Amino acid sequence: MNLRINSEFGTLRAVLMHRPGKEIDRLTPYNKEFLLFEDVPYLEALQKEHDTFSNLIKETTGATVYQLRELLIRVLYDQQILVQLMRESLKRAGLSHLAGDILERYSTAECATILTAGLKIHELKKKLPSMNAGELMDSAFAIAPCPNLYFQRDPMALTPGGIIFSSMKMEGRQREANLLRTIFENHPEFKDHVNTLYPINGHDTPPSIEGGDVIILSNEAVAIGNSERTDEKAIYHAAKALLGEGTVKRVYEVHLPKKRQFMHLDTVFTVLDENLVLAYPDAMNAVLQTSLYTLKDAQGDRVNIKREVLKESLLTVLEREIPHLEVLSTGNGNQEYAMREQWFDGANVFAVGPRRVISYNRNIHTNRALRNMGVEVLEIPSSELSRGLGGPRCMTMPLSRARV
Numbered sequence: 001m002n003l004r005i006n007s008e009f010g011t012l013r014a015v016l017m018h019r020p021g022k023e024i025d026r027l028t029p030y031n032k033e034f035l036l037f038e039d040v041p042y043l044e045a046l047q048k049e050h051d052t053f054s055n056l057i058k059e060t061t062g063a064t065v066y067q068l069r070e071l072l073i074r075v076l077y078d079q080q081i082l083v084q085l086m087r088e089s090l091k092r093a094g095l096s097h098l099a100g101d102i103l104e105r106y107s108t109a110e111c112a113t114i115l116t117a118g119l120k121i122h123e124l125k126k127k128l129p130s131m132n133a134g135e136l137m138d139s140a141f142a143i144a145p146c147p148n149l150y151f152q153r154d155p156m157a158l159t160p161g162g163i164i165f166s167s168m169k170m171e172g173r174q175r176e177a178n179l180l181r182t183i184f185e186n187h188p189e190f191k192d193h194v195n196t197l198y199p200i201n202g203h204d205t206p207p208s209i210e211g212g213d214v215i216i217l218s219n220e221a222v223a224i225g226n227s228e229r230t231d232e233k234a235i236y237h238a239a240k241a242l243l244g245e246g247t248v249k250r251v252y253e254v255h256l257p258k259k260r261q262f263m264h265l266d267t268v269f270t271v272l273d274e275n276l277v278l279a280y281p282d283a284m285n286a287v288l289q290t291s292l293y294t295l296k297d298a299q300g301d302r303v304n305i306k307r308e309v310l311k312e313s314l315l316t317v318l319e320r321e322i323p324h325l326e327v328l329s330t331g332n333g334n335q336e337y338a339m340r341e342q343w344f345d346g347a348n349v350f351a352v353g354p355r356r357v358i359s360y361n362r363n364i365h366t367n368r369a370l371r372n373m374g375v376e377v378l379e380i381p382s383s384e385l386s387r388g389l390g391g392p393r394c395m396t397m398p399l400s401r402a403r404v
């Protein structure tokens with residue numbers, strides 16, 4: 001698998017997902033905001049909806065669905081990696097020194113659970129009664145949970161030129177990127193196929209960028225949202241790496257309003273075919289500034305790039321890059337439906353092939369508009385999945401698609 005993707009809609013061959021687990025049960029009315037949820041989901045129902053989603057992908061495309069937990073456990077069989085990850089995860093609580101003790105008392109599979117679902121001090125005390133937790137209360141986390149892990153889109157991004165490993169903005173998600181990077185750099189099936197574009201070597205705290213902000217416009221052009229989650233500096237570095245690699249010729253920086261409902265570029269639009277885009281109409285108008293990065297010159301490792309501020313709307317940029325573009329509006333032309341459905345990720349469908357998408361069943365007006373346009377819409381249940389404010393594209397990390 002060469003771990004490069006050259007479109008958003010080529011027929012899906014392999015995808016990475018995460019079946020939500022115990023990390024969801026860590027959510028309470030008091031921490032849900034910090035952990036970026038709108039509500040406290042019912043885990044069993046959430047898992048059922050997620051299973052429907054992953055089974056639908058398998059049945060309709062025959063694609064391989066990799067599960068994060070299995071990949072993680074495989075990588076954790078390497079003791080060194082396990083110790084390292086455990087230490088890093090315990091760092092924030094100041095408990096890194098306990099990594100060795102934990103490893104002696106938990107199986108590899110249990111460690112995988114701890115690394116994703118977190119670990120509370122009182123849970124740890126059951127295994128290590130004599131431990132000194134300092135000032136930490138029993139109910140505090142020794143390791144914070146990762147309830148957003150089922151949004152596999154965000155901890156990294158595959159592009160035509162290689163992989164961007166995210167540096168995640170919000171504290172409640174920061175551990176996710178490290179887990180993903182460790183898996184891809186060490187798993188026997190993937191490690192030899194990783195071309196890392198970001199972060200740049202030597203950056204201890206890289207500027208933030210998240211996978212949901214990276215959208216492939218064509219084999220030669222990538223758009224990156226300058227958003228609540230992705231900083232200008234990160235876009236500059238990612239653009240430089242992409243342009244230096246050579247496959248991509250143009251990188252667009254798209255300035256989004258910094259609002260929760262527009263947290264990533266893929267909350268605003270998705271590409272469904274060579275010339276078809278699904279978009280939230282209000283946001284298309286709200287984006288008034290874009291910038292374009294191109295290569296100035298490159299000699300060996302020395303790459304110079306150029307940035308032009310375009311003062312063009314997102315629509316103009318899309319039209320420039322995508323010949324004969326048709327834009328389909330969420331909400332089927334009705335502004336209020338568009339607003340309601342955008343909140344539940346109406347624009348965030350997952351294309352499993354050209355003009356073939358998976359969409360939340362609750363977005364009835366958007367789905368109708370898609371069907372009217374001849375798009376095949378496969379619906380999935382969405383009562384619980386949507387409580388994390390992410391849609392089908394957010395929940396999937398395509399690893400291989402047919403080239404277009």
Ligand SMILES: NC(=[NH2+])NCCC[C@H](N)C(=O)O
Pocket residue numbers: 035036037148151153154173211212213263264266267388389390391393394
């Ligand atoms: N690519 C996306 N739009 N992802 C949505 C992620 C939702 C998640 N609760 C967050 O706030 O981070």
